Amino acid sequence: MNGGLRRVLAGREAPVAGALLVVLAVTTAVNPRFLSDQGRFDLLVAIAITGLMAVGQTFVLVMRHVDLSVGSVLGLSAFMAGSAVRGDTGGSLLVALLVGIVVGVVAGLVNGALVAFLRLPALVVTLGTLYVFQGVQALLTGGTRINADQLPTSVVSFGVTGFLGVPWLMWVCLLAAALGGVFLRTRRSGRDLYAVGSNPPAAELVGIPVARRTLLAYMVSGACAGGAGVLFLARFGGVDSNAGIGYELPVVAACVVGGVNIFGGSGTVLGALLGAMLLKTMGVSLSALSVPEFWQQAINGLLLLVAITADRIVLLRRERSARVEAARHRREQVDAGPALPTDGADRAGHDGVTTTEVVR
């Protein structure tokens, strides 16, 4: 199971990385400035915020949940972090990050508690908190805006400078992805998330603390959205009451493109990050390729569909060959001895037809 799972996961990231390379190569061939120093920097800055949120969303999606409130959490945290370091409070970047992440974790606790302890459907809960957090932020913000000249230099320059040619914002995203990836892959509690997502009742039966793991996943998603709020603050040098509205669906889309299964049980942080990179890169490359402005959104939507479909077809093909393999294996075993139970439970996590469980 372990080796097989790993093989499938590795396989699902490769096509995304491949597609990303193709987009980069084609665009650069047509427009060499696409990957110039500044072009690369801008692209990475654009990826960082969605990428960080996709990392957090992965934790929730693999558990067969979803977090739609991330955009509102981003707005709330950006505003709270901005307020904390505004003016002559002498606040620094670290204070902003700390405040942003704390706000995100608290929001994640609210979501997680409702989903984990009351066992409420995640889609409904996070749709509700999407409105609630957004309203709270709007009430707090009102018509005030935090502007670049009110923020400490450390925060504003964080949004435009980098290290080794990579923007600081992207380093934050990469650090979160690395921590998240290692955790999900190697830690016992990380592996638990996949087990719960593959088969929730079974996970409970084998003694996994499902509620605690759910809470953890939502706290991670919240923390990432909160961190993304601070990145937002740094990138735009300010925040108003519209920050983060409409960010949730692109984040889920990035995860799906990156091979994170929306029915839970599979997907990696690396995949989600690659998915975010691919979607943003495609969007930016349409401009670099001088595609007419009014066609860009349609083509973007089409490319997203192609990416999802291609991923599905690759998966189906692989599953079929795996099933053939398994059947052959079974036949050999039947020849050798008593039959084994079928592999139905193993497959449930990937099986598209159990759409009933789309958005638990």
Added chain:
Amino acid sequence: MSRVLSWDRSVFVLLVVTVAVGAVIDPDFAGGSNLGFVLQDIGEIMLIALPMTFLIMTGEIDLSVASTAALAGCVLGWAWQASGSMAVAVLAAVGTGVVCGAVNGFLVTRLGLGSLAVTIGTLGLYRGLCYALLGDTTVADFPAGWTNLGFSSIPGTPLPYVTPLLVVLAVAFGVVLHLTRTGRWVFAVGQSVEAARFAGIPVARLKFRLFVVTGAVAGLAGIVYDLRFASARPDGALGFELAVIASVLFGGVSIFGGVGTMWGVVSAVLFLGSVRSLLQLQGVPGNALTIITGGLLLASVVIPVVAQRWSAFRERRSRVLAAATP
């Protein structure tokens, strides 16, 4: 299951209470012109919520409905300018809705893709096609006879012209869901796809048709929207998808599928529209309305669960008490 049923009964009670309380505390609220406005204001949401109920009942979802409505609206404007005939334009708009729904249905049922992911994609695609079609222009020269349908009321009544359409479609969808074989199939698929398949229900074909119907009704809603605002524009109906889904879920339809009633959904749409109107008339600011919308949605899932736990707790306690007293 019974607790969920009692939830949609509660929604209906909530609706009645809201209207009654509203009438007492604010005579303006219960006035004909305001109630007529509420009906008009929820028109598109109600229309799309009807087929969306079916889809969610089977465990699917369609996030592209608002974009579909907008695209149909843009096609209406474009076809009207190109052909000069509103009849042609209306047919083209509904046809656009059907095609949009069929694309969703194909991707979900034939390729086995998750409907959430597919319709996030088509949400962007259909909206993008709106811009490709109309760009930065707005079509605002619809014939006055048609736009009057959009915002004036039926002579002699305070009711908007959209009312008969809402009533007919709501009854039709309700009858199909609760009194026909198709409706029973929908419940069966929602309860268990595997079981439904074993029972010989053509699951894929059923879901495909539901997506097509959803697209068609969204197209209809796009026409209603255009007429109400006397214009076709690429950013029409922006963000309606979440409002529709919130209404359906508030009406007691389970996001897991298999549970729900049509009159629960209809009550929910009317309730949310009335509450919004009542609060707005009381001067509650927009920011607070956002919080209340989210809070109501959360309440719709929290209250049934808490109520059930409470009654289970009381039952357990009374059993313990009964056992303790010989």
Added chain:
Amino acid sequence: MRPTRLRLVAFLAVAAASLAACGGGSSAGAGSSSSAAAPSESASAPAATAGAVKEGLKIAILPKAINIPYFDAAYAGAQKACAEIKAECEQIGPTQATGAAQLQFINTVIQKKYDALVISAADANSVVPALKKAQDAGVAVVTYDADVADTSARSVMVKPTTPDLIGKSQVDWISKAVGSGGGEIAILSAAATAENQNAWIKIMKDELAANHPELKLVDTVYGDDDAAKSAEKAAALMQSHPNLKGIISPTTVGVAAAAKYISGSKYKGTVQVTGLGLPSEMKAYVKDGTVKSFGLWDPGMLGYLGVYAAGVKASGGDPKAGFKAGDKDYTVDGDGVAIVGPPQEFTAENVDQFNF
């Protein structure tokens, strides 16, 4: 005739400001701001103004959306006017700037029997039927900031300044910033359907063609008044047009996002940014040299005049014949449009004096 003369006076003021700023001296810059700030009211020749305004009117101010600093500044002006005419004033509005969302608040105005509604239309077409309904119900309707497509749906429109001036001033600012060498420029607008911006862009194009052969408009892109999208569009412009010398963004969100992007990129100094922005948001970028100058009008005056015009209408007068606001008389043209004044140009010298 009067509007033409007004426009001429205002244009000369801006032209003078431009020339002065071209001189480059800091004192000249400061001087330019005061001349451009001169309001265009015709105090010398009072028009036939309507009668007195009743006290105790109930007036609703309905912006495109609430939580927007620009509209809050306009509301502050409205409140000042309401205090002067002893009216009861309230700002109501949706959190999202769409015509559909505004409709619900127009209904509130009708049901709650407000005497007057001062509205900035989020969408020129879609609120028209509802506004006519409001007029039928006896509400005096005045538009400010953004007009409706059908002028019979309102009594008077209070325009910040003429579209002509807005368009031409922005071309002047970019031409000044880019210098006599000229080069490629691009426009970063709000939504593709935004009526105000589209009208201004059209005028900018005409002005560029007529008077600025050295400037070549190579692209128009839309940031949808979203900070992230606007910044990405600005970055994309640099990819598709490597020789770009300037960006005009006729919207407050767009110009701030473009300025923030350019200020943190290697293009700072070589690519000029100007447009319509709020001094509070743009302060940092004017001071760091990214933006040489940009402009706007005083949003407070929009609310201020809007309330007065609405007050006249609600008291049975006709503001279309001209109206008095505070101690000044304002004229109204044949389309029912009253103009506040020429745009205010902001530079590093004067940007600190403004608090909106």
